[in-house]
Amino acid sequence: MAPLARPVQNEAVEGIRKTVAGLLIAVLALAANLTLFVASLVSVLLIPVLGIGIVVMPHVVVAVRFRADLERRFSARFGVPIAVPYRSIPVDAPLGSWRRFRMVIADPATWRDFSWLLPGAIITGVLGIVGLAAGPYPIRIAFRFSRLLLGPTAAAALRRRVETLTVSRADTVDAQAAELRRIERDLHDGAQARLVALGMNIGLAEALIHRDPVAAHRLLVEAREASGQALGELRQVVRGILPPVLSERGLEGAVSALALTLPMPVDVEADLPCRMPAPVESAAYFSVAEMLANVVKHSGARHVGVGMRFENDLISMVVRDDGDGGADPEGGSGMRGVQRRLAAFDGTMSVTSPPGGPTVVNMELPCVLSSPKTSRSSATD
Amino acid sequence: MRVVLAEDLALLRDGLTRLLTAFGCEVVAAVDNGPALLPALLANRPDVAIVDVRLPPTFTDEGLRAAIAARAELPGLPVLVLSQYVEQLYARELLGDRSGGVGYLLKDRIADVEQFVDAVRRVAAGGTVMDPEVVAQLLARQPLNGLTAREQEVLGLMAEGRSNAAIASRIFITEKAVSKHINSIFTKLGMPPSDDDNRRVLAVLTYLG
DSSP states (O other): OOHHHHHHHHHHHHHHHHHHHHHHHHIIIIIIIHHHHOOOOOOOTTTTTTHHHHHHHHHHHHHHHHHHHHHHHHHHTTTTTOOOOOOOOOOOOOOTTHHHHHHHHHOOOHHHHHHHHHHHHHHHHHHHHHHHHHHHHHHHHHHHHHHHSSSOOOOHHHHHHHHHHHHHHHHHHHHHHHHHHHHHHHHHIIHHHHHHHHHHHHHHHHTTTTTTTHHHHHHHHHHHHHHHHHHHHHHHHHHHHHHHHHHHHHHHHHHHHHHSSSSEEEEEEEEEOOOHHHHHHHHHHHHHHHHHHHIIIOOOOOOOEEEEETTTOOOEEEEEOSSOOOOOTTOOOOHHHHHHHHHHHTTTEEEEEOTTEEEEEEEEOOOOSSSSSOOOHHHTO | EEEEHHHOHHHHHHHHHHHHTTTTTTEEEESSSSTTHHHHHHHHOSEEEEEEEOOTTTSSHHHHHHHHHHHHHSSSSOOOEESOOHHHHHHHGGGOOOSSSSSEEGGGGGSSSSHHHHHHHHHHHOOEEEEEHHHHHHTSSOSTOOOOHHHHHHHHHHHTOOOOHHHEEEOOOOOHHHHHHHHHHHHHHTOOSSSSSEEEEEHHHHOOO
């Protein structure tokens, strides 16, 4: 019985904890909201008085937004997530500037926050106290009310989306341009240069073949070696653009093939019902490949696991290793590159890597399969 | 030696035909797509098939799949697969039926004409010829079943399809020392005594495993 009783007990403890938290939230709501309400009212009224409000009001807005963000955090804890609606503030609009004031009053979220302060205080206050008797449910109702005013309007949500897309598109365009430059340089300094040398060697051999057959022979051997090196370099370039095994076998086959070439054992588990659209497949492959390269270079891991799953229009990829940990997603250009690569498709990445390991990298990539028709690879099965 | 060739690029198809003919092979059929390969093999029963991995109509790994399918139909049919790049994954699949007569080489290797023709002959004779690049990838991994570094090296050269004499001259030891290493490899990999060629194939397979 004991193991059964424990979860129930835990639930009860959790319930009490939430009720107490609800009460504290209610008290905070009453105290902070009422203060901020008065402050915001005064600051607005001070705008025509020598323009004092122009300087003061943005400061009050900072405090109000802090309070509103706190409410959003609590609300998410109680299972009612509220998205942040604010327009981003440019760096050249410091507190106290006219520009900042203009920005703040033009953002509808400012006025929605203000209008929330008083009713929010009353509703959260009342329901938080009622919650003492009825458990955590009433406070959720209070948060649902808060969401009406603290969440973004449809227009604000769209605006934020556009901002995100603008940034990720710019990143994508930059990354693509850099990639093209790299490919051009690789071809120019590598294969192209070798082919030039090859042509020279063959031409010289042609001229020497009767006069000095030994030298001509040596030149031809050199020419053959140069052709092999040129091919090797071209292969590297092609692999960097689109690994042939990826176009032939899809994500699972390509990751399995890559796993075979790593110095440590790699377990690949995949649950991918069919081929993904090529751009998504490529982003997924290069993300996993970059993570595996990191593992090989930095982790000292003896064992690596890769998991890939497609579910609810989302590809989830996990790369786990038993190495030293301490990986910093902001530290390496590799990880930032992966973040950018994924962001182009609205994908995300998270890293947990405590010192001493293990390191787990989770990546998610939305992917809507355009048609149920399967890919060309399964057509050849 | 009678050869069936599957290569879609006319330039390479003609070049290979010319090269093989110059070395006394007879190209009895040359096809330019995957589906035509099996009928050509059934009609001609060649000593060896030389197949490009990427072929029409899919332009993916059509040639590899056709070669594996052909070996299912004609067990033991020697097949040499050529590609612009090599994958250990594909090497494993080719050797999946655990019998010899399999080659897997980069197209670059054709440039060393004599060695290439030698590889064709080895495959036709039931040997196993893996590209040095496949072998290099394997050497980067942990040694197998407690093989010494030297034994690992010998096994790699065996996978490339080299004879004992060739191995000996490559790593500057006597042929006798080579066969000693090879016997030790067979023992460590748990290969039962059987004819030497077959054990070589199995050892290479375990190595690729």
